[in-house]
Amino acid sequence: MSAAYELAQVNIGRMRAPLDSPVMKDFMDGLAEVNAAADAHEGFVWRLADGEGEGATAFRFWGDEWLIVNMSVWEDPETFRAYVYGAVHRPYLQRRRxxxxxxxxxxxxxxxxxxxxxxxxQDAEKRLTMLREKGPTADAFTMKALFPKPEA
Incomplete structure (x- = not known):
């Protein structure tokens, strides 16, 4: 039996330099490995990807060419958290600055x-705006302020 609801997530980043710059080289070089790890991770359902299969490279957020976006859907917060802090993704998370x-x-x-x-x-822009304006609610929340799945 499949779950009635799944967990969507969005995260954005304002790049320090263009994607093809030396500053972004290690990030871009690791993107395929990080995305493959997500795709293979328990609980993974879907991720936003451009025509070449690399999320975060072709999509801009709020019309800002320096903001890039990552979106995915997971079965639940536990599997998403395990991926984020797992062996492949965590080193990139630690280097994000x-x-x-x-x-x-x-x-x-x-x-x-x-x-x-x-x-x-557009859904993600709306949810992140809601979180920024109202704080965590059932409509947009954080890992530190989780809201339960809606009743089926």
Whole structure:
């Protein structure tokens, strides 16, 4: 039996330099490995990807050419957390300040979507805006302030 809801997530980053610059080289060189690890991870359902299979490279957020976006859907917060802090992704997470500016506003939002629904970049923009304006709610929340799945 499949779950009635799945966990959608968005995270954004303001690049310190263009994607093809030396500053971003290690990030870009590791993207395929990080995405492959997500794709193979228990609980992974879907991720936003451009025509070449690399998420975060072809999509801009809020019309800003320096903001890139990563979106994915997971079965639950536990499997998502295990991936984020797992052996492949964690080293890149620890180096994020080399590639991305520190933003004071929220850069990650989570929300529940009906199983099989795939969020759009516009959906993610709306959810992150809600989180920034209202704080964690059932409509947009964080790993530190999780909200339970809606009742089926």
């Amino acid at each position: 080399e590639w991305f500016e520190h933003l004071k506003e929220a850069i990650t939002a989570l929300w529940w979507v009906p199983a099989g629904e795939r969020p759009t970049v």
